Amino acid sequence: MGPTGIGVLVVDDEEIVGAGLCAILDAEPDITVLGEAAEDGADVPGLVRRLRPDVLLMGVRTSATDPVAATRHVLASDHPPRVLILTTFGNDGRVYDALRAGATGFVLKRARPVEIVQAVRTVAAGESLLFPAAVRELIATRGRCGGDRLRDTGLTEREAEVLRLIARGLSNAEIAAELVLGVETVRTHVGDVLAKLGARDRTQAVVAAYESGFIDPRRPV
Template identity: 70%
Template sequence: MTEPIGVLIVDDEELIRVGLRAIIDAQPDLTVLGEAADGAEVPPLVARLRPDVVLMDVRMPAIDGIQATRRLVAGAPSAPRVLVITTFENDEYVYEALRAGASGFLLKRARPAEVVQAVRVVARGDSLLFPAAVRRLVGAYGRRAGDRLGRAGLTDREAAVLRLMAAGMSNQEVAAELVVGVETVKTHVGNVLAKLGARDRTQAVIAAYESGFVAPSGGAAH
């Protein structure tokens, strides 16, 4: 029997923690391993509990979700996936958390089924990417970070895959668009992440926007 996906809930509002715990523990394949009320508690809890996913509030009084995420993923390739939970999606804090290494974000008003699906998606290593929302965030808060993609040396096919990733396509959808096998797409995605030094698809897409490779309007910039 497969071990359930372990989740750590981090939010300074007890009501939010209680609600998320109830939603997650109601699923046979998910389990809440612990809770924290501030980002400062996250590293020791992660070291002790070894969760697969951290549900991280983006705004907390002492150590916020951005700092906590950055500390968690820095130099730790085996760190758990971080799923930011937020009240407002068009929030600079959300964008900075994604830049810091979060795999995606979830609105606090999300339906229980959406919460469960989000945890499962990031736990299996995929990114919870909302193309329209990320474009808005980049348009509002993004900044040019140099020609990171130009230095990465992506092949034409890898560049095409990255553009489709930025459009929010899954591996299966990319495979259908390019008329190749899913395993081939996975190889290309892996190469893109490695060349960009990106932890997952979210960081790769943000790098594409900030390098001007993909325009916030959704089209290719060059």
């Protein structure tokens, strides 16, 4: 997060949508729109290198730019932003592909302005933006889950509990209340879970949990 607040780069192929998002975000005192680009032909990695945003808000359906490849590319840069995917439909398979590539979360284009602003603040603060029911549906539809391949990661019983609660979309404070633990203790457990799974953030840990079969996407967590 920069000294003037949260810097955002908006990339979407619908000009009206992009302009509306910029107006919504720029109206917030802690958010600055550093740039806006149409996805058709946009050099997203180049823009990220030049503008160095804290958050890349990028549409998932494009005519020219592959948001999944762009996500992988920008996350490999020296100063990677948090990637927040913008989508019309929550069950779009490309949303899931972007999450697997390292996107922190997604937000619907029809979301209310206050929800979009909160989504940007959430991912800029380092939190994942998860919609548990939508993620379950995406993974069940994609059919990637198999036997429990997380057994060899060495997760303790407590860490496994924490991972299941992360998959429910609970924050550290909510997990602490659920397990009657201190928030700092939960933060340590979350860090250990991410390290053992080789996950960049909570979103990738949840994807790994579902894909491995550790959590059955056909059942509520």
